[in-house]
């Protein structure tokens with residue numbers, strides 16, 4: 353089939369605003385006259401001639417050879433994500449963890465040294481602390497808010513620095529430009545998990561980060577209905593990661609890629625409402641007598657608010673807060689919510705709430721939770737696009753419902 357071999361990134365030549373990119377960034381890849389992209393629900397693609405088959409089989413990241421290698425719907429999503437992140441290209445995968453583990457395994461070998469954060473998405477921490485050591489890749493885990501600690505962890509064999517910002521459980525911020533400045537001159541690759549911010553709020557590549565990874569399950573899909581992941585970087589790095597991807601096989605189904613494309617069309621609109629709702633709610637929560645503390649990068653009370661303002665244009669959906677009265681009061685609070693949905697994940701249209709300590713009680717000891725910074729009375733809320741007054745009313749009733 354006649355489609356361009358690589359993702360045609362920067363469809364507008366880099367001239368569009370993100371609001372336009374999410375709608376038209378894939379226009380150059382349209383294969384017919386339909387206004388909405390067709391779903392290429394096919395695992396394999398026909399070649400016309402022997403020469404064409406040889407070409408399809410031997411072109412890295414060919415969009416129409418075999419779906420584990422690539423699919424035309426993937427290419428359309430990848431074109432939009434590359435343009436949003438300002439990278440040459442993007443590579444879609446079946447989940448955020450698929451994207452992260454494939455990237456890391458694709459770039460490292462036994463004997464390499466990695467610097468990772470003290471706080472990461474839990475499965476990412478597991479990758480660095482439990483999985484990679486089995487393959488001879490060792491990591492130094494540092495406090496992500498301490499640049500000196502990051503600089504001090506660099507040694508001759510350091511190949512990669514992994515960062516994530518903002519990050520659980522208290523939305524701490526990593527200084528992306530400063531990390532890039534430490535890494536670049538030494539030839540160390542940098543990877544940033546930009547899931548919590550989204551490229552609408554933060555563009556790590558523009559700050560010097562080499563590779564941006566995403567759980568597209570979150571804001572990109574935006575409707576809590578698919579899992580997906582993405583890696584945004586240069587063509588050269590993407591080809592190396594893609595080679596590992598064809599081996600590990602964290603493939604996104606064409607249907608889910610299509611749902612992701614549909615979700616992306618409203619990303620800018622959703623982020624606008626989410627940013628406004630979350631900031632409004634964070635400020636409101638701070639004034640509630642039963643709330644102990646609120647963690648949100650957009651609040652002046654956030655210890656890294658100035659840094660957050662420097663590298664972000666909006667602060668995203670996730671607010672963490674603690675309830676007076678400990679684990680039990682927090683448990684009662686989340687059970688009493690009627691509008692906010694009691695479920696994990698983030699970045700979708702519905703507001704979701706979890707009692708963080710309850711989530712990990714089955715797999716972590718109290719000491720482990722303490723080491724991970726998870727207090728028994730922490731609540732994590734991903735603010736959706738509902739009317740803010742309805743959310744306040746729900747939170748207010750659940751806080752009042754507590755007899756303490």
Ligand SMILES: *Cc1c(COP(=O)(O)O)cnc(C)c1O
Pocket residue numbers: 447448449450473516545547548566567568569570579580581
């Ligand atoms: C959800 C999430 C992931 C993992 O993504 P999946 O799509 O669930 O595999 C990785 N990093 C962050 C920051 C996340 O929020």
